[in-house]
Amino acid sequence: MSAERDLVSSEAEGDERLIEAALRPKRLEEFIGQARVREQLSLVLHSALRRNRPPDHVLMSGAPGLGKTTLSMIIAAELSVPLRITSGPALERAGDLAAILSTLSEGEVLFIDEIHRMARPAEEMLYLAMEDFRVDIVVGKGPGATAIPLEVAPFTLVGATTRAGLLPAPLRDRFGFVAHMDFYEAAELEQVLHRSARLLGLRLPEEAAREIAGRSRGTPRIANRLLRRVRDFAEVRADGAISRDVAAAALNLYEVDAEGLDRLDRAVLGALLGKFGGGPVGLSTLAVAVGEEPETVEVVAEPFLVRQGLLARTPRGRVATAAAWVHLGLTPPPGAFGAAVVADQRPDLPDLGDDPAAS
Numbered sequence: 001m002s003a004e005r006d007l008v009s010s011e012a013e014g015d016e017r018l019i020e021a022a023l024r025p026k027r028l029e030e031f032i033g034q035a036r037v038r039e040q041l042s043l044v045l046h047s048a049l050r051r052n053r054p055p056d057h058v059l060m061s062g063a064p065g066l067g068k069t070t071l072s073m074i075i076a077a078e079l080s081v082p083l084r085i086t087s088g089p090a091l092e093r094a095g096d097l098a099a100i101l102s103t104l105s106e107g108e109v110l111f112i113d114e115i116h117r118m119a120r121p122a123e124e125m126l127y128l129a130m131e132d133f134r135v136d137i138v139v140g141k142g143p144g145a146t147a148i149p150l151e152v153a154p155f156t157l158v159g160a161t162t163r164a165g166l167l168p169a170p171l172r173d174r175f176g177f178v179a180h181m182d183f184y185e186a187a188e189l190e191q192v193l194h195r196s197a198r199l200l201g202l203r204l205p206e207e208a209a210r211e212i213a214g215r216s217r218g219t220p221r222i223a224n225r226l227l228r229r230v231r232d233f234a235e236v237r238a239d240g241a242i243s244r245d246v247a248a249a250a251l252n253l254y255e256v257d258a259e260g261l262d263r264l265d266r267a268v269l270g271a272l273l274g275k276f277g278g279g280p281v282g283l284s285t286l287a288v289a290v291g292e293e294p295e296t297v298e299v300v301a302e303p304f305l306v307r308q309g310l311l312a313r314t315p316r317g318r319v320a321t322a323a324a325w326v327h328l329g330l331t332p333p334p335g336a337f338g339a340a341v342v343a344d345q346r347p348d349l350p351d352l353g354d355d356p357a358a359s
């Protein structure tokens with residue numbers, strides 16, 4: 001992944017991760033935005049505290065960087081219980097999960113990031129653990145195999161996923177509360193930026209915060225990262241003084257445009273318009289055209305492009321909207337919008353546009 005992609009990608013690395021951790025809100029009242037999720041979660045937690053029982057299992061779904069990990073930490077902090085963190089890809093075998101479950105303490109919060117990527121045997125073990133606080137450890141193989149039941153201390157599972165549609169129904173149904181995290185409004189991102197600037201000891205004028213928020217793709221993690229790049233630019237080129245113009249110049253330098261589109265977004269739109277006449281085209285074909293994994297295109301670029309009204313996911317594949325042609329300064333071919341395209345903007349729509357003939 002190039003340095004430019006890192007700027008707006010979902011992952012943070014090295015020092016950036018440390019800074020990110022320092023910027024995380026620690027309590028629910030410090031958590032900015034997501035008002036509905038906050039209120040719902042607050043009720044779930046307070047009623048559990050009153051009953052002196054662990055709350056229902058919580059599933060959080062939403063794009064990367066919207067605060068799912070942060071919320072899981074807040075849940076444990078609000079309940080004053082320890083937190084254990086793992087991720088779906090780390091749970092390859094049932095034994096990986098059994099090792100964690102068997103050492104949980106009473107009331108502990110278990111956070112499984114990317115829960116949709118857990119291996120099937122671990123997933124099946126989790127069903128029983130979530131429902132009955134018990135797991136069956138299978139010893140031996142073939143006809144002689146026996147299942148030894150093992151008690152698990154009552155715990156709260158917090159699962160996070162960027163692809164709720166990929167979760168099997170039996171798993172999804174075992175969560176008592178599902179929090180749908182949406183992209184943040186610009187005003188909320190401005191608050192995130194002011195809070196982070198305070199913590200980083202930066203002076204951030206209102207107009208500069210507005211400029212950065214407008215380019216942050218509705219995502220706090222990206223807002224924080226762009227703020228750090230603006231700070232770098234200001235230190236080297238503007239005696240440390242951040243202004244709207246300094247912010248705009250810094251972000252232009254990093255190829256984040258006024259609407260927040262980055263290189264990948266523009267590459268996806270560019271390929272869709274330039275190579276496929278605006279679509280429809282299948283996800284895999286589009287991903288090959290921009291040299292990225294289909295999942296990166298689907299999880300990182302598409303939700304934002306759909307939200308900006310630049311791309312539509314249809315049963316026949318991905319289609320550029322009229323606004324996409326305008327955004328890239330191109331003219332659509334005659335009749336491009338003649339046929340009515342029924343856009344289904346559900347984030348987890350199966351990719352039906354990937355028939356081999358299209359590739």
Ligand SMILES: Nc1ncnc2c1ncn2[C@@H]1O[C@H](COP(=O)(O)OP(=O)(O)OP(=O)(O)O)[C@@H](O)[C@H]1O
Nearest residue numbers: 020023024031032064065066067068069070220221
């Ligand atoms: N509501 C918020 N208020 C303030 N800062 C936030 C908020 N949500 C997220 N952040 C900031 O954004 C960063 C990323 O959040 P977090 O790691 O929780 O996202 P995530 O949804 O778990 O992402 P991923 O799924 O990629 O792990 C955190 O460091 C935190 O500082």
